[in-house]
Amino acid sequence: MMKIKVNENFSRVKESYLFSEIGKKVRAYQAAHPDKAVIRLGIGDVTLPLAPVVVDAMKKAVEEMGVKETFRGYPPEYGHTFLREAIAAYYARKGIKVAADDVFVSDGAKSDVGNIVDILGRNTVLIPSPVYPVYMDSNLMSGNRIELLEAGEADGFLGTPDVLDGETYVIYICSPNNPTGAVYDRAGLKAWVDYALTSGSLIIFDSAYEAFIKGDYPHSIYEIEGAEKCAIEICSFSKMAGFTGTRCAWTVVPETLTTEEGFNLKKMWARRQATKFNGVSYPVQRGAEAALTQEGVKQCAALVDYYMENAKIISEMLTKKGVWHTGGVSSPYIWLKCPNGMSSWEFFDLLLEKVQVVGTPGEGFGEAGEGFFRLTAFGSRENTIEATKRLESIL
Ligand code: PLP
Numbered sequence: 001m002m003k004i005k006v007n008e009n010f011s012r013v014k015e016s017y018l019f020s021e022i023g024k025k026v027r028a029y030q031a032a033h034p035d036k037a038v039i040r041l042g043i044g045d046v047t048l049p050l051a052p053v054v055v056d057a058m059k060k061a062v063e064e065m066g067v068k069e070t071f072r073g074y075p076p077e078y079g080h081t082f083l084r085e086a087i088a089a090y091y092a093r094k095g096i097k098v099a100a101d102d103v104f105v106s107d108g109a110k111s112d113v114g115n116i117v118d119i120l121g122r123n124t125v126l127i128p129s130p131v132y133p134v135y136m137d138s139n140l141m142s143g144n145r146i147e148l149l150e151a152g153e154a155d156g157f158l159g160t161p162d163v164l165d166g167e168t169y170v171i172y173i174c175s176p177n178n179p180t181g182a183v184y185d186r187a188g189l190k191a192w193v194d195y196a197l198t199s200g201s202l203i204i205f206d207s208a209y210e211a212f213i214k215g216d217y218p219h220s221i222y223e224i225e226g227a228e229k230c231a232i233e234i235c236s237f238s239k240m241a242g243f244t245g246t247r248c249a250w251t252v253v254p255e256t257l258t259t260e261e262g263f264n265l266k267k268m269w270a271r272r273q274a275t276k277f278n279g280v281s282y283p284v285q286r287g288a289e290a291a292l293t294q295e296g297v298k299q300c301a302a303l304v305d306y307y308m309e310n311a312k313i314i315s316e317m318l319t320k321k322g323v324w325h326t327g328g329v330s331s332p333y334i335w336l337k338c339p340n341g342m343s344s345w346e347f348f349d350l351l352l353e354k355v356q357v358v359g360t361p362g363e364g365f366g367e368a369g370e371g372f373f374r375l376t377a378f379g380s381r382e383n384t385i386e387a388t389k390r391l392e393s394i395l
Contacts, residue, residue, distance in 0.1 A: 012140040018133055018364035019043050022348075029352055039387040041314075041375045042358040044178065044333070046242045048306060050287070051299035054241060057290035061283035075279035078270065079105025079250070083285045086292045087250050096220050102254050102266060104273055105288075107280050109208050109236035109249040114138040115276070116204060116232065116251075119268040123202075126169040128159050129366030130179055132206065135172040136366065144170075150368040157182040157326065157335070161195035169201045173221070176209040179365045179374040180335040181327020183217045189224050196230035200260070203231040208249075211240035211304055213330045228254040232265070239332065241291035241300045248280055248288040307332045310384040311377035317388045321395040332377040335362070339395060347373050355390035 016024070022042050030038060050058075064070035078084070081100070088100035106112050113134050125139045129148045139146055147169070149159040157180035173192060175184045184192075196203050205221035213219055220235075221227045233252040237243035257265040280288075290296045311328035318325045318336055325336035338347040344361035351357045360376075362369030379387065 007141065007143075009141050009143040012143075013137045017137070018360070021364075022358065022360065025348075025352065026358055029356075033356075036356050038352070038356045038358060039379065039383045039390070040358045041379050041384070041387055042360045044239070044376050044378060045244050046239065046303075046307075046378050047380055048242055048303045050242050050246065051291065051296060051303065053290045053293065053296045053299055054287040058283045058287040061286035065282060072282050075282055075285065077274045077277055077279050079103065079280065080282070080285050083289050084250075086289045090292045090297075091220065091222070094219055094223075096222050098220075098222060098252055099255070102252050104251045104253060104269060105280055105285065106249050106251060106273075106277065107247045109206065109234050109238065109251075110134055111277075112234045112249060112251045113204070113206060115272065116234075116269075117142045117144070118272050118276075119265060120170060120202070123170045124167065126164075126171045126201075127366075128172065128174065128177070130157070130362055130369030130372070131172065131174050131365055132178045133365060135174075135204075135206075148366065148368070150366075151180075151182070152368060153324070153337075158184060158188060160188065161191055164195065164199075166199050168199050171196060171201055171203045172206070173203055174206040174208075175218075176212055176331035178209065178331070179327075179333050179360065179362065179369065179372075181329065181331035181333045183213060183330045185217055186224065189218050189221060193221070193224045193227050193230060197226050201230065202257070202265075203227070205231050205233045206235075207233055208236045209239055209331050210235060211300065212308070212332055214308075215330065217330065222252070222254075228256045230257070232257070237288050237291055240304070241288070241296070242303055243284075243288070243291075246284055246287060248284050304332075306381070307377045310379060310381060313384055313388050314375055314377065314391075317392050318395075321392065323395055328377065334375045334377070336373050336375065338362075338371055338373050341371070344370055344373055350394075351391070354394055355387075357387045357390050 084100040084103040087103045088098050091098040124145045126147050127135050129150045151157045151159040210219040221231045236249035253266040253269045255266050314334050315328040328334040344363040348361045360374040362372030
C-alpha cells in the first residue's frame with residue numbers, strides 16, 4: 001500500500017462531474033431501451049460545423065506545417081502574436097481597450113478557469129449559485145473557503161453586492177450566465193467593479209457567451225471603468241465559433257492588477273503558463289484568428305443566429321404552456337422551473353423515461369438551481385423541433 005499523501009480536498013467534490021452523471025444515466029437508459037431515440041438538449045456542446053473562413057485558415061496552416069520553410073515547432077506559451085493582436089483588435093472594434101500583451105491564449109476557458117487558482121492564495125471565494133460548476137469544484141479542490149451568492153426568480157438570477165459587508169473576496173461572475181442566461185447590464189456590473197475596488201477584491205469574469213448578447217449589455221468587464229485594476233477576463237472560441245472540439249480560448253490579465261503586497265498577477269500568470277502549459281497548436285490559432293476577422297465574425301454570427309432560432313422555438317412552447325422560464329435571448333440556454341414542484345433530477349428522469357429528451361438538472365449548477373432545469377439551443381433544428389413537440393406533449 002502506498003504511503004504518499006494525496007490532495008484530500010478531492011473528497012470535498014462530488015464523485016462525478018455533472019455531465020458524466022448525465023451521460024451515465026442516458027447510456028443506462030439507451031442500453032435498456034435500444035428502440036427509443038433519445039434527443040440530447042443537455043450538455044452545452046455545439047453541433048454546427050466550423051465556419052468556412054476558419055476551415056480555410058486551418059487548412060492553409062496545416063499546409064505550412066508540412067513545408068520545411070514554414071514549419072513551426074513549439075508555439076509561444078502565451079499565444080502567437082498574430083492571435084493576441086487579433087483578440088485585442090476584436091475588443092477594440094467594440095470600443096474596449098485591451099493590450100495584446102495582456103492576452104494569454106490557451107486551449108480552453110475551462111483550463112483557465114480551473115488553473116487560475118494556482119496563482120491565488122487562501123482567499124474567501126464568492127461563487128454565484130446557480131452557475132457553471134467548474135468555479136466551485138476547482139476551489140473545493142484547492143481547499144479554499146467558499147461563500148455562495150444565491151440568486152433566484154426574484155432578482156432575475158442576478159446577484160448583487162448589496163448583501164456583502166465589504167469583505168475581500170475572489171468573485172466569480174459569468175455574464176451571460178450559464179445556466180440561467182441572465183446578463184448584467186452596465187449598472188449591475190459597475191456595482192461589482194465598485195465593490196471589488198473598495199474591498200480590494202478580484203473579479204474573475206467569464207464571458208464565454210458574450211457573442212450571444214442581444215441588446216445594449218456589456219460584452220466585457222473592461223467596458224466598466226476601473227475593471228483593469230480588479231478583474232481578469234476569460235473568454236472562449238468554443239461557443240462563439242464552434243471550437244468545442246478544436247480548443248482555443250483566452251484570458252486577459254491586465255498589467256495593472258497588483259496586490260498591496262506588491263505581487264503582479266500578470267507576471268504570475270505568465271510564469272504559471274510558461275511552467276505548466278506549452279501553447280495551442282499553430283493551425284488552431286490560425287483558425288481562431290480567422291474567426292475574429294470581420295468576415296469570420298459574420299460567419300460565426302450566423303451560427304449563433306441558428307442556435308438562437310432554436311432557443312426561440314423552445315421558449316415559445318414554454319410560454320404557450322405557461323411554464324416559467326428565462327434565458328434564450330442573450331444566451332443559448334433556457335432555464336425553466338420544473339412543473340408541479342418537482343426536483344430537478346425527478347424532472348430529468350421524467351423527461352428521459354417518458355419522452356426521451358435529455359436536459360440538465362438545475363441542481364447540478366448549485367443549490368439555488370434546485371427545482372429548475374436547463375435546456376440548450378445547441379441541437380440541430382430537426383432535433384429541437386422534435387424535442388419541443390415531445391416536451392409539449394407532457395407539460
Ligand atoms: N465557461 C462557461 C461559462 C462555460 O459554460 C463553458 C463551457 O460550457 C466554459 C467556460 C468552457 O469553455 P471551453 O470549451 O473554452 O473550455
